[in-house]
Amino acid sequence: MSSSHEPSQPGSHMFDYKHVGGRFLGLVALAIVAFAAVGFGAFSDTKQFAFSYLFAFTFFLTICMGGLFWTLVHHAVDAEWSVVVRRQTENMASLLIIMGVLFIPLIFVAPKLWYWMTKLPGQDILLDEKWPYLTKEFFWIRAAFYFLFFGIAATWLRANSIYQDTCGSARYTLLNRKITFASLPLFAVCLTFAAVDWLMGLDYHWFSTMWGVYIFAGTALSSLCVLVLIITALRNAGYLQNIVSLEHYHIMGKLMLAFTIFWAYIGFSQYMLIWYANIPEETVYFLRRNTETWQILSTALVVGHFFVPFLLLLFNFGKKSPAFLCGMALWILSMHLLDVYVIVLPALHKAGVVVSWLDIACLIAIGSTLAAVFLKRLGDAPLWPLRDPRLKKSIALKN
Amino acid sequence: MSNATAEHPEHLTEDEKQLVRKPLVLNNRTMGWISDYISSIVEGKTPTWWYVSMAITVPLTLMCLALLGYLISTGVGVWGNNHPIGWAWDITNFVFWIGIGHAGTLISAILFLTRQKWRTSINRAAEAMTLFAVVCAGIYPALHVGRVWMAWWLAPVPNANAIWQNFRSPLLWDVFAVSTYFTVSVLFWYTGLIPDLATLRDRCTTKIRKFIYGVLALGWRGGNRQWRHYEMAYLILAGLSTPLVLSVHSVVSFDFATSVVPGWHTTIFPPYFVAGAIFGGFAMVLTIMIPACAIYKPLHDLVTTDHVNKMCKIILLTGSIVGYAYLMELFVAWYSANPYERAAFWYRAFGPYWWAYWSMMFCNVVAPQIFWFKYFRTHLVWVWVIVQFPNAGMWFERFVIIATTLARDFTPSAWGMFHPTWVDICTFIGTFGLFGTLFLLFIRFLPMICMFEVKAVLPEADPHHGEANH
Numbered sequence: 001m002s003s004s005h006e007p008s009q010p011g012s013h014m015f016d017y018k019h020v021g022g023r024f025l026g027l028v029a030l031a032i033v034a035f036a037a038v039g040f041g042a043f044s045d046t047k048q049f050a051f052s053y054l055f056a057f058t059f060f061l062t063i064c065m066g067g068l069f070w071t072l073v074h075h076a077v078d079a080e081w082s083v084v085v086r087r088q089t090e091n092m093a094s095l096l097i098i099m100g101v102l103f104i105p106l107i108f109v110a111p112k113l114w115y116w117m118t119k120l121p122g123q124d125i126l127l128d129e130k131w132p133y134l135t136k137e138f139f140w141i142r143a144a145f146y147f148l149f150f151g152i153a154a155t156w157l158r159a160n161s162i163y164q165d166t167c168g169s170a171r172y173t174l175l176n177r178k179i180t181f182a183s184l185p186l187f188a189v190c191l192t193f194a195a196v197d198w199l200m201g202l203d204y205h206w207f208s209t210m211w212g213v214y215i216f217a218g219t220a221l222s223s224l225c226v227l228v229l230i231i232t233a234l235r236n237a238g239y240l241q242n243i244v245s246l247e248h249y250h251i252m253g254k255l256m257l258a259f260t261i262f263w264a265y266i267g268f269s270q271y272m273l274i275w276y277a278n279i280p281e282e283t284v285y286f287l288r289r290n291t292e293t294w295q296i297l298s299t300a301l302v303v304g305h306f307f308v309p310f311l312l313l314l315f316n317f318g319k320k321s322p323a324f325l326c327g328m329a330l331w332i333l334s335m336h337l338l339d340v341y342v343i344v345l346p347a348l349h350k351a352g353v354v355v356s357w358l359d360i361a362c363l364i365a366i367g368s369t370l371a372a373v374f375l376k377r378l379g380d381a382p383l384w385p386l387r388d389p390r391l392k393k394s395i396a397l398k399n
Numbered sequence: 400m401s402n403a404t405a406e407h408p409e410h411l412t413e414d415e416k417q418l419v420r421k422p423l424v425l426n427n428r429t430m431g432w433i434s435d436y437i438s439s440i441v442e443g444k445t446p447t448w449w450y451v452s453m454a455i456t457v458p459l460t461l462m463c464l465a466l467l468g469y470l471i472s473t474g475v476g477v478w479g480n481n482h483p484i485g486w487a488w489d490i491t492n493f494v495f496w497i498g499i500g501h502a503g504t505l506i507s508a509i510l511f512l513t514r515q516k517w518r519t520s521i522n523r524a525a526e527a528m529t530l531f532a533v534v535c536a537g538i539y540p541a542l543h544v545g546r547v548w549m550a551w552w553l554a555p556v557p558n559a560n561a562i563w564q565n566f567r568s569p570l571l572w573d574v575f576a577v578s579t580y581f582t583v584s585v586l587f588w589y590t591g592l593i594p595d596l597a598t599l600r601d602r603c604t605t606k607i608r609k610f611i612y613g614v615l616a617l618g619w620r621g622g623n624r625q626w627r628h629y630e631m632a633y634l635i636l637a638g639l640s641t642p643l644v645l646s647v648h649s650v651v652s653f654d655f656a657t658s659v660v661p662g663w664h665t666t667i668f669p670p671y672f673v674a675g676a677i678f679g680g681f682a683m684v685l686t687i688m689i690p691a692c693a694i695y696k697p698l699h700d701l702v703t704t705d706h707v708n709k710m711c712k713i714i715l716l717t718g719s720i721v722g723y724a725y726l727m728e729l730f731v732a733w734y735s736a737n738p739y740e741r742a743a744f745w746y747r748a749f750g751p752y753w754w755a756y757w758s759m760m761f762c763n764v765v766a767p768q769i770f771w772f773k774y775f776r777t778h779l780v781w782v783w784v785i786v787q788f789p790n791a792g793m794w795f796e797r798f799v800i801i802a803t804t805l806a807r808d809f810t811p812s813a814w815g816m817f818h819p820t821w822v823d824i825c826t827f828i829g830t831f832g833l834f835g836t837l838f839l840l841f842i843r844f845l846p847m848i849c850m851f852e853v854k855a856v857l858p859e860a861d862p863h864h865g866e867a868n869h
Contacts, residue, residue, distance in 0.1 A: 125736075169414065170418055209727045279659060
């Protein structure tokens with residue numbers, strides 16, 4: 001979106017399709033072409049496809065789960081500042097249903113990814129000991145449960161929020177709070193075990209109690225960055241002008257700093273404890289990522305995912321600047337992409353980094369699909385919760 | 400557009416009424432009343448209850464000091480520490496107290512940075528509690544080293560004796576983490592006290608009091624420049640304290656997690672310990688503040704039911720995070736398929752220390768779940784009763800981690816049980832006396848609520864107060 005395409009009603013609370021009509025179709029076309037290419041890749045190099053697809057899938061899944069997380073946090077703590085940006089976190093969360101559909105290709109290539117599926121009973125005592133958790137039946141039941149929960153929670157919260165735009169009843173704020181309280185423990189469980197199943201499970205010998213928290217840290221941070229980008233794009237297009245102020249950016253900037261530190265804290269704690277104890281069954285994960293060319297990426301992650309954003313976000317000068325925050329958001333997102341890459345791909349390319357065109361194609365395929373659906377979601381409902389009881393206070397926010 | 404904060408609450412629906420933010424100060428208390436009342440607690444005649452309480456806590460403190468003297472003169476053998484349980488009640492109690500010493504600085508620093516105005520009426524007392532808890536905690540690592548007169552070897556002094564500190568040991572990191580935390584917390588607490596000390600100085604009627612409070616107030620006059628410097632200093636100290644709150648208990652967790660001992664070595668320990676510390680710290684804040692407000696009843700206008708409600712929610716959240724960590728530990732111990740990991744957790748739950756494990760589970764995970772119900776979060780008697788579970792549960796947690804893990808070494812020939820001696824028990828009870836004594840002295844001689852910060856959250860402190868439809 002650019003400022004050259006002014007919406008038909010500047011400042012309107014509804015997103016104008018005319019604004020992006022051509023681009024929407026472009027995204028759909030791109031998704032089709034990319035999926036066709038990915039489909040070709042899936043047959044020519046199934047193993048590479050499996051890992052590339054999981055990499056792209058995980059990257060976008062974390063962002064969508066983060067959308068749900070921020071929606072839940074908003075309701076749980078009865079926040080005021082985030083009322084004006086909440087519709088966008090709801091829209092992001094609503095893509096979790098699409099993520100459920102996009103999970104389907106992984107079902108067909110599952111044994112290539114999670115090689116425990118290819119083992120027979122008696123072949124590996126460590127796998128036998130994990131019965132019944134690592135059985136195909138339970139694995140798929142869990143996956144279905146995660147998406148069922150994500151889908152219901154995201155859809156229900158968004159539906160109530162949108163309904164409140166029409167009726168204005170405070171009842172829906174209270175109802176969403178109740179849904180949130182029921183959802184929070186389930187969210188923690190689903191995120192953790194999805195991370196265990198799909199990422200930790202790439203090497204079923206390896207384990208870390210911190211794993212769920214580590215994935216959560218990336219989830220919260222990356223989705224916040226996407227939120228900043230969405231809000232800025234809408235503002236640049238003429239929307240949310242008198243709704244989202246620099247004060248809101250300031251808060252989002254502070255949260256970006258906080259979660260940058262949180263990610264580093266969790267990542268460091270996990271790494272340091274495994275490095276220090278030096279137990280072979282645990283160090284196997286980091287040995288692979290700290291040797292060969294993978295080490296370059298792991299080192300880049302430390303510098304790029306923590307030191308650079310930490311030092312730049314620490315000071316006050318940029319946190320109230322949408323352009324600066326967008327730059328930081330793009331940087332952090334690229335680092336999150338790298339983080340997911342370093343989690344997933346070393347399980348395939350053990351000897352070092354091998355970039356495949358499928359990595360990029362899968363990213364484009366899933367990304368353009370989600371972007372197209374997101375644009376549709378944008379136009380389906382007002383851009384902010386029009387009659388939220390705390391809207392006025394949120395608009396008038398002062399830090 | 401409906402607005403739940405509308406100025407005419409009588410027009411609100413029942414649902415909207417539930418969304419109205421509660422005032423931070425009740426009964427339209429004025430700035431003058433706040434100064435008068437908080438100062439009067441310090442200025443008034445010493446109440447009888449204070450003497451009675453001191454009559455209990457001071458002997459306990461003296462008992463603690465006497466037993467520490469006995470320990471130093473006789474040796475660590477007077478405690479029940481044995482082989483294999485080399486760390487026993489000493490480190491259990493250390494971690495217990497240091498955990499309690501987390502809530503104060505969390506309230507003051509992190510809630511300050513996140514602009515949570517409700518912190519203003521509880522931060523002073525909570526911070527004082529933090530410092531006193533750290534004092535109690537500091538006793539144990541200093542004393543458990545055995546030859547306490549050599550404890551200075553922990554400090555990186557010049558290499559006069561050809562002794563180098565082992566900087567690779569998390570135990571040494573602990574020394575630095577705790578001492579830094581204590582130093583910065585003292586500075587933070589004292590900085591926040593200065594304007595209120597000046598208020599007390601200005602109200603003094605005797606010369607000696609005026610002199611003492613005058614010296615303590617460091618020449619505060621409340622000028623513009625002074626306030627500007629104060630605000631900047633407080634913000635910087637809050638920024639410095641925030642990572643310290645997180646680092647102290649993370650480093651304490653490293654004491655265990657860097658080892659290769661099954662049940663200790665687990666990567667989730669740092670955030671889990673921090674969450675547990677905040678959990679236990681808030682429980683102790685409520686344990687102290689509820690009786691304090693019951694004695695000084697008008698304080699209920701400053702530390703309102705809504706404050707208690709919010710603290711209970713934090714206890715519920717952190718208790719649930721601790722529960723998540725317990726379950727992850729259990730799950731991964733099983734998932735790892737490592738027989739030693741599995742045995743360690745099986746032993747915790749079903750070995751001879753099963754009572755400690757299930758007490759921990761009940762107190763820390765199950766009992767706080769009652770705070771899902773608003774009635775229990777807002778009924779002060781219930782709150783006080785319920786927060787005793789986290790208080791006890793966090794002690795059990797440290798005992799479970801330390802004693803039950805060490806009780807089962809890798810080889811059965813090295814297995815053993817821990818039995819506390821009377822010195823162990825009485826020293827621990829004595830630390831409560833020390834904690835209580837310090838807190839009672841604090842209530843008597845310093846303003847237990849931050850007067851100037853509470854005034855700043857009054858509606859009339861808003862420059863636009865009274866303007867229609869602002």
